[in-house]
Amino acid sequence: MPARRIRAFAxxxxxxxxxxxxxxxxxSPPTSTAPSAAAYPQxxxxxxxxxxxxxxxxxxxxSLAPSSTEMVCALDACDRLVGVTxxxxxxxxxxxxxxxxxxxxxxxxxxxxxxxxxxxAAGNELTSSAVITELTDLGYPVMVLYPESLDxxxxxxxxxxxxxxxxxxxxxxxxxxxxxxxxxxxxVAGATRPRTFYEVGVFEGAIYTAGEDxxxxxxxxxxxxxxxxxDPLTTSIALEDLLVADPELILLGDAANDPSVTPEAxxxxxxxxxxxAVQNGQVLVMLAxxxxxxxxxxxxxxxxALARAIQPDRFD
Amino acid sequence: MRAAVAIxxxxxxxSLGRATAVVGGAVVVLLVALVAGVGVGSVEVGLSEAIGxxxxxxxxxxxxxxxSTAPTILFEVRLPRVLAGALxxxxxxxAGVVFQAxxxxxxxxxxxxGTAAGASLGAVLAITAPVLVPALALGAGTAWLGIxxxxxxxxxxxxxxxxxxxxxxRQGGRSNMVTLLLTxxxxxxxxxxxxxxxxxxxxxALASVVGWLLGSLGGTGYPELAVAAPLVLGGSVWLLFxxxxxxxxxxxxxxxxxxxxxxxxxxxxxxxxxxxxxSAAVALAGTIGFVGLVVPHLVRLAIGPDHxxxxxxxxxxxxxxxxxxxxxxxxxxxVPVGVVTALIxxxxxxxxLHRAAGATTTP
Numbered sequence: 001m002p003a004r005r006i007r008a009f010a011x012x013x014x015x016x017x018x019x020x021x022x023x024x025x026x027x028s029p030p031t032s033t034a035p036s037a038a039a040y041p042q043x044x045x046x047x048x049x050x051x052x053x054x055x056x057x058x059x060x061x062x063s064l065a066p067s068s069t070e071m072v073c074a075l076d077a078c079d080r081l082v083g084v085t086x087x088x089x090x091x092x093x094x095x096x097x098x099x100x101x102x103x104x105x106x107x108x109x110x111x112x113x114x115x116x117x118x119x120x121a122a123g124n125e126l127t128s129s130a131v132i133t134e135l136t137d138l139g140y141p142v143m144v145l146y147p148e149s150l151d152x153x154x155x156x157x158x159x160x161x162x163x164x165x166x167x168x169x170x171x172x173x174x175x176x177x178x179x180x181x182x183x184x185x186x187x188v189a190g191a192t193r194p195r196t197f198y199e200v201g202v203f204e205g206a207i208y209t210a211g212e213d214x215x216x217x218x219x220x221x222x223x224x225x226x227x228x229x230x231d232p233l234t235t236s237i238a239l240e241d242l243l244v245a246d247p248e249l250i251l252l253g254d255a256a257n258d259p260s261v262t263p264e265a266x267x268x269x270x271x272x273x274x275x276x277a278v279q280n281g282q283v284l285v286m287l288a289x290x291x292x293x294x295x296x297x298x299x300x301x302x303x304x305a306l307a308r309a310i311q312p313d314r315f316d
Numbered sequence: 317m318r319a320a321v322a323i324x325x326x327x328x329x330x331s332l333g334r335a336t337a338v339v340g341g342a343v344v345v346l347l348v349a350l351v352a353g354v355g356v357g358s359v360e361v362g363l364s365e366a367i368g369x370x371x372x373x374x375x376x377x378x379x380x381x382x383x384s385t386a387p388t389i390l391f392e393v394r395l396p397r398v399l400a401g402a403l404x405x406x407x408x409x410x411a412g413v414v415f416q417a418x419x420x421x422x423x424x425x426x427x428x429x430g431t432a433a434g435a436s437l438g439a440v441l442a443i444t445a446p447v448l449v450p451a452l453a454l455g456a457g458t459a460w461l462g463i464x465x466x467x468x469x470x471x472x473x474x475x476x477x478x479x480x481x482x483x484x485x486r487q488g489g490r491s492n493m494v495t496l497l498l499t500x501x502x503x504x505x506x507x508x509x510x511x512x513x514x515x516x517x518x519x520x521a522l523a524s525v526v527g528w529l530l531g532s533l534g535g536t537g538y539p540e541l542a543v544a545a546p547l548v549l550g551g552s553v554w555l556l557f558x559x560x561x562x563x564x565x566x567x568x569x570x571x572x573x574x575x576x577x578x579x580x581x582x583x584x585x586x587x588x589x590x591x592x593x594x595s596a597a598v599a600l601a602g603t604i605g606f607v608g609l610v611v612p613h614l615v616r617l618a619i620g621p622d623h624x625x626x627x628x629x630x631x632x633x634x635x636x637x638x639x640x641x642x643x644x645x646x647x648x649x650x651v652p653v654g655v656v657t658a659l660i661x662x663x664x665x666x667x668x669l670h671r672a673a674g675a676t677t678t679p
Binding site for chain 1: 383384385447464517518520535537
């Protein structure tokens, strides 16, 4: 849902867009034909439909999400980052940047101390709206990023490129990503799509997977799978619904971080033995979970890993 | 015993010297807490720097020896949060005294007749609405005069819930306090169930909702303070003017009637006034527990049950306690202040109870 192109006066249009937009694997070519030098001051519209005014080229960027950090670094602007989260682990040089988000809580004082001229926040309450409001009230330009599909990851990269005057780098990066996405799309074209269940985590009986119409679901679709999705808000799915959906392939994303999650452990779970994927030995550990679930520039690596798991016959 | 106390306070109050000493001491404690709260945070601002920054604000010609961000941290991030802590703590401490007197029940707190449940429903509705109806998220962070939807709905919810409780409790004619308590409990349960329903469907907003329910002072700005302060402070002062009635409440209706006072109409006014104060406090910071229950008890243990001193000192003590608790919460990083008040306060309270064993601890 390209929220950037929808003006805030048309919420109805937004509902229609959410309701009617299929997750399509086709990619729109970049529409940007503007000159590559950015003129400041400039106003950009972020994923929350907010107008963000940038008085000058940002030199001190605070990123409140690992995916945004990766985007900034992929645009050769790592040296402009003055604050990141404690969950940031890529690229290696971000380890030296001060953390302003500790255990998912934004420390406002540390953000102020970093003295940013651009703050990249995450949408859908990943950065709480109270924090976004507070930082905006303090006078910082806060740009909310929330890609909900593979296409929107590319759009976000271009948006950051515009914001930080790195359009050429953004164009080059998205062109390369599109080539790789195109290659995957062609490789899996026409293949039978297995009903694919991506396990994000299982806690206290609640099963978490890709939410309906979510970023993760769109990546699975492009990778040649037919995603089994959970609730759009909680991203959880009831075991009964999972049994009815009967996945032909189960991908264990949580196994990347939790060695106790194994195909054997899955088949031993109460009720899971009836699932086709379990009976046919189609339960795989996805070690690439970090790049599959993080909507940053490395998503193409995640996409390729997913495609190889979902359509192994199409790759050598 | 109780009657004797109340009657004594009708005749002769605390001596001027003692009142000055007690209230003055509480003011000093609060000032120390305020200074500590502004001085301590995750970013270090030295004492000399802080004094310089304040001096510069006051127009003194002081050369800058501090980082350009330090004044913002002190005046825009820390100070409003500390003031909010003081305001909310004062409101809860004062309202707690009033509810304990009204219900003559040591377990009474400002939330006991539905304020918290109503305010929670209002705030949680506001927080989850953008998640449930994406169209509302477009203006994420829209504020009217700096007051967020959550604050407005929390305030309205708190007042609304108590009004509902009062109306329902009066259906049986003259409402006694037991009926009021039980009605409050029933209405609270109903509203809490609605909150739980919203919790289940809140998706990504769950963390915000839980944070609000546990109570947090983060993100309070001057506009919210400017709206809440008159309500909390004005309400508290108004309550203080009614100390006689509050003292009489400890006697019970019959004894008061024997003195020629009908407490029923007075009681309703006190309930609404204390609810107004509580709702404003809760709208600002969420449902911070413990302060409104325990501060009145602590102060009563220290200075006795006369409301002329009990009410103002509970306000000051609640303010100091919450400012210090929030300071600890900020240092630990992202822990809701309501958790800290319980973690630090509860054992301390138990120790005091143990020490005061044998003394009267109930109103």
